[in-house]
Amino acid sequence: MSERAFRIWRGTAAGGEFGEHRIDVDEGMVVLDVLHRIQAKQANDLAIRWNCKAGKCGSCSMEINGRPRLACMTRMNLFADRETITVQPLKAFPVIRDLVTDVSWNFEQNKRIPPFRPGPKGSDGQYRMHQKDVDRVQEFRKCIECYLCQDVCHVLRDQSRKDAFVGPRFMIRLASLEMHPLDTADRIPAVRKEFGSGFCNITRCCTEVCPEHIEITDNGIIPLKERVVDRFYDPLLWLGRKIFGR
Amino acid sequence: MLNVSEIQTFEHDVLVIGAGGAGLRAAIECSARGLSTGLVCKSLLGKAHTVMAEGGVAAALGNLDRRDNWKVHFRDTMRGGKFLNQWRMAELHARESPDRVRELEEWGAVFDRTKDGLISQRNFGGHRYPRLAHVGDRTGLEIIRTLQDHAVHKGFGIYMECTALDLHLDAGRIAGVLGYWRESGRFVLFRTRAVILATGGGGRAWRITSNSWEYTGDGTAMAYEAGADLMDMEFTQFHPTGMVWPPSVRGILVTEGVRGDGGVLLDSRKERFMFRYIPEKFADETAATEEEANRWLAGDKTARRPPELLTRDVVARAITQEVSEGRGSPHGGVYLDIASRLPAETIRKKLPSMYHQFKELAEVDITRQPMEVGPTLHYFMGGVRVDSDTQMSTVPGLFAAGECATGMHGANRLGGNSLSDLLVFGRLAGIGAEQYVKGLGAAPRIDEEQVRSAVRRATAPLNRDAGANPYVVHDDLQGVMGRHVGIVRTEAELLSALKELDRLKRDALGVKAPGVSQYNAAWHEALDLRSLLITAEAVTRAALMRQESRGAHTRLDFFGEREEWQKVNVIVRKAQDGQMETRAETRPGPPRDLAAIAHASIEDLEAGRV
Structure with a gap:
């Protein structure tokens, strides 16, 4: 003692x-x-x-x-x-x-995220997913919502842009839904616009403090950013949208 | 005089108190049935004790062994509960848990998978087949998060960091609930037609417990004060494997999944002592040698189960005996060894949070060294007595589900049967509450004088000039329960406990919480003392009455199970004179078809002859 x-x-x-x-x-x-x-x-x-x-x-x-x-x-x-x-x-x-x-802001963000929407079950009435296809989603689902990542995020902590960026915790939540093998909803436009993926400048502070050792930045946020880029900044898709109007 | 109309008020058809698995599932059901629903959480949403459940949720999905079905699960549950379970509850649970698990998958849960891509299942104590759907060793987190994320889109009221204090009745029926906000210290009144209690157990009355601070028996105590029957309170489960070192983490749970995945218990001579503790009733289905146990683990379906997977009451008593006879580990436990049984990488993959927990809190690497473990107060089989089908208590409009209700687990709960209990009976309580609310005429009224007196009682610790320190009283209580109402009990010890509890009740009436009411931990502690003391006294009195040893209740002065005590449940209630009374109530005989299943041989069950 x-x-x-x-x-x-x-x-x-x-x-x-x-x-x-x-x-x-x-x-x-x-x-x-x-x-x-x-x-x-x-x-x-x-x-x-x-x-x-x-x-x-x-x-x-x-x-x-x-x-x-x-x-x-x-x-x-x-x-x-x-x-x-x-x-x-x-x-x-x-x-x-x-x-x-007062961490209630975080609970408000969770409500804004479009919920899980599974596709139809197999002919035997069961869902089938393989372990290798859910490993990544399970990593994200280890999150214990301690909000340490939210606390160190420069966008939330220093720039006070809670109006623009949902923060690492909810980028991970979005990633866990987007990468869920059974999910059919499309959240990529919202990831870019409502949830502000562009605000993250990948300093990895969130990953460093995560007590569950989730690779927040590399496994979650960066792949989401890539999906946004593929969707909105791919020149061929851009041309297609110009021509076909979608 | 306090004006009740100035207290913040909400109105609902149903108020669910407690936001762990049972409360969340109940609230989801009520809301889906069109009832105006409120959910009161003592902490933030998603932090309830369900989050700590590790091993898995039991359901006879038969994904790993096709021989499994609800009948075998039912039989295992009754045998584990030493036949004191409510037969109908154990039946409903075994029949409905597979649907509840699959429903979670539809709501986004991601369980570990079999090679065929189905939900994987693991072995656990007392379960005949691999039956626990799981996510590594963090199944509870997966379940609470799935329910939470589902619930927040349903639009019902969620009241976080709000503690319920008292139930209010109108002509004997539920009329409302008084609570307070932690954040502001202000009171809040819920006018409601029905209440579903889902407040968990009261493990915090003991010092060595796996329970978090919230587990102060609030629902049990509120129901008792409202006149409801409590039942089977003597059955408190000591989980065999809690951490024992360092002292500050003593009691923290070490999942049974360690043993399910092949971990073995060793004494100080490195002997697998569980082979010496196999009860006669389980001898036919338990391995006789290490060689046979190892074959079973390797998947040989002709071999029998290792004795480490006997039910929790048996394993906890065995550890206690090993330690008391001088064969314990240096810090008063025994060894739990997985390091020599599985490759390091497999251990980290299958038991990641155990790896993490020992590494960070005890500086033990479980892939290289054995863990030191010992019994820890984990679960209340007893609680609020409910109707098996509707989950309504003996007070009209008052329902209970999950750990705070009783009947499902009898004298001892099987691991994994709690998470499934929460889902099955949370949902059924929601259905029961809907039926009750629809059949109710005029809205019940709250008696304002009752509310005023509840507020006066609650604010007394803040208002008095001086008094005992509530932390000291709580600590004192934990010492008393640990010393006198532990894993093995005697009449003399239990009588000493009652005497000490009388003293503590007087102390609790005079505690002082310094400071203001806003987020004041001393005040919260002072208010929780009432629930803790009622719960502790109920356990002690019920334990004194049951003169036999059955399941989790062990009496040194009444050794072994007694036929006559299998026929009764111990009921605790508040008598007219305000004193706590206990009585033994005769149980109705079992339905013939269920009795046939429970007593069938496993061969007959598997062959479909029952």
């Missing part, structure tokens, strides 16, 4: 400041364990959002020493012995209180 120093942002949308805490830490603890100990012993009303404490629900997203992380998967031995640990709420979303932010 050793004593560690924590700086935790406390406040509301109206403003706030860092609170300093010194607290005993046991072997094997993660940052969320320490926050709970601080909550139980020193700051009873500290607001934290968390659920599973096993990296499966994506609730305890916050910024720890400047990096977006899941508090439940951030082990204390990641930090140097005397390092002060600074914990802040996600920057890309409005603060509700302390470490809890």
Whole structure:
């Protein structure tokens, strides 16, 4: 057991400041364990959002020493012995209180995405898909909606263009639908226009912070961008649309 | 005086409380049937405990073994539940789960595939054939996301980070629900004709649990306070394999899929001890030697199943005994070894989140080293007593589905039968609620004085000047339940627990939550204490009453199953005087056709002779 120093942002949308805490830490603890100990012993009303404490629900997203992380998967031995640990709420979303932010914008985006539309079943009443054809979609479906990718996305975080770009999480959701072997809907025009695929400039920050290690940029966003390019910027198709008017 | 008309109010035909698999499926059904529907989530949508389910969803699709069908699934479920299951529920579940799984596929779920491109299925404890449709070891996430993405396009009300506090009745029927928003700390009133509880269990009353913070028995406690019967509360499932090290992750689930895919349990001498714990009833269908178990794993259909895949109650007790007799691992568990059984690449592919979880939280590489595991409180077989077909409780208009309801699993649940339970009975609760609402005359009315007194009770921890720390009371409760109401129980221990619970109830009445009501974790903790304590007391009293050992309920002072106790369920309810009363109620005899299936030999079932 050793004593560690924590700086935790406390406040509301109206403003706030860092609170300093010194607290005993046991072997094997993660940052969320320490926050709970601080909550139980020193700051009873500290607001934290968390659920599973096993990296499966994506609730305890916050910024720890400047990096977006899941508090439940951030082990204390990641930090140097005397390092002060600074914990802040996600920057890309409005603060509700302390470490809890208002992520409702994300739920609104999900609603805008045209739902899954499967084709007809086979003659035996079953759908058939082969494993190699669903591996990629399953990779995207590992997403736990922690929104760390949304938090680091420059378009959302620095440029505040939530009006124009749906963010990496929902590019991945779109990709999982577009690449689903049974799906028949066409979302490519919307990927370009309503969802703003062109805003992503492929800095791969989202991929770097993904706790599920989803290759967001390379496997999801870039293939979607390619589909948009093939559809809208292919010279032959462009000519065809001019002539046939579609 | 508080003016009730100033509380934010919503009106619905049906309010579903809880947004895990059962709640989402119920809300989807209600909405599809044209009812005005609201869904209350204690957390954000998609974060409920269903997300933690790993191994799979049980359904007799027969994709991997054509001999499988609903009858075999039903038989497995009854045997696993030690014949205390509600026969009709186990039947409905076994018959309908294949359709519910295929429906998920129609809604976009992407299960792992067989070579023929069908939904793949894996072996699991107590299931005769490979039966669990799965997605690696993150099946729960797939199910909740599929339901969530389907639900958000249906246009019903979704109330996130909203906690339900009390059910309100009009002449004994459901009339409304009072809750509060976490974000603002303000109260919210739902006027509704029916309520479907889908709040899960109450594992947070124990310290070593796989459950997340939400699992405080809210639905169980609200139903109890509203006068509903609870049943089978003594049956709390300890999952045999939770993490044991480091201390801060103790209890986190290690999927049974590890054993389904060939993992073995070893004691400190590296012996496969489960061969020494095969119950007589299961001896005919369990491998006698390691050689036979290995042949079964390789696909030899004449070989019998490895003993590691016995039901959870058996495996959890065996581990407890190994540890208590000094053959445990350094941190008080046993070893679960997959590293020496499968190539590293296969382990990473089939059990990716287990690999990840051990690597990141325990610095153990499960492709090279064995895991250390031990029992963890995982699931409530008991809960709100419901009608098997409609899922209505003994309170008109109050329904329950999923873990917070009872009857489906009897004395012990088979792995994989929970995800299918959520889907089957979530849907049936929706249908039951529709029938009830359509048959209801005038809208029920909420008694404003009742609402005022509920608000006063809820705000007391904020308003009093000083009092006990709610975190300390909760921690105290977890210690009591761990010490006295664990995996093996005695009358003396249970009586000590009741005495301690009396003390804790008094403490809970005087807790203080400092600060304001907006997103105040101490206040939430203070409010959850009531549900936790009711749930804990119900488990303890029911456990005291059942004088036998059956399934997940083990009494050291009443060894083995007793014939007379198979004929009764323990009912818990709130008596007229406000005290908790328990009684043993005789079960109706089983329908003859179902009894014939449950007791048939596997040969007769497979040959179609039953």
